Amino acid sequence: MRDIVYVGQESGHWRFFHWSMSNTPVDFSGCWILDRNENLEEFLKASGIGLVKRKMASKTSPKMEIVQSGNDFQVITKTVIVTQEIKFTINVEFMNTNPILGKEMKNVATWDSDKLVITSFSVSDPDDPPFKVTRELVNGEILQVSTTRKNRK
Numbered sequence: 001m002r003d004i005v006y007v008g009q010e011s012g013h014w015r016f017f018h019w020s021m022s023n024t025p026v027d028f029s030g031c032w033i034l035d036r037n038e039n040l041e042e043f044l045k046a047s048g049i050g051l052v053k054r055k056m057a058s059k060t061s062p063k064m065e066i067v068q069s070g071n072d073f074q075v076i077t078k079t080v081i082v083t084q085e086i087k088f089t090i091n092v093e094f095m096n097t098n099p100i101l102g103k104e105m106k107n108v109a110t111w112d113s114d115k116l117v118i119t120s121f122s123v124s125d126p127d128d129p130p131f132k133v134t135r136e137l138v139n140g141e142i143l144q145v146s147t148t149r150k151n152r153k
Contacts, residue, residue: 026114028073028135032064032142047131047148049100056081057100064142073109073116088118095123098131105131 044054060079067074071090088094098105104123115136122128129149
């Protein structure tokens with residue numbers, strides 16, 4: 001399999017390989033393990049994450065379990081540092097705390113064709129630029145692309 005081409009300095013690419021998957025092309029249900037990442041350090045730096053947290057994040061191998069029922073999702077992400085569970089429905093605003101930033105975030109999930117897109121905004125600092133996480137299935141893997149604008153506070 002060929003690597004996905006790097007798309008910009010403020011993007012972080014996460015590729016997860018899958019060990020249990022539904023046959024539906026837009027059903028993300030299953031258990032996923034981080035296989036590799038590209039440009040994580042630059043993405044975290046552009047997101048305003050300090051050096052120590054960036055180094056800790058780059059050493060983790062997240063495991064993600066997704067349970068999807070139509071437009072309803074439950075996503076459990078586990079690392080050695082933290083376990084985070086979020087539940088959401090497409091086009092319905094939801095709240096969560098970003099475990100790296102430690103900030104309360106307002107989020108909305110949408111479909112972009114076969115891609116799941118989650119856009120997150122800081123509640124405590126509305127001047128912070130939004131994060132965008134896009135997930136799609138590519139050759140039996142989830143390709144997760146995380147983006148933000150540079151120079152976060």
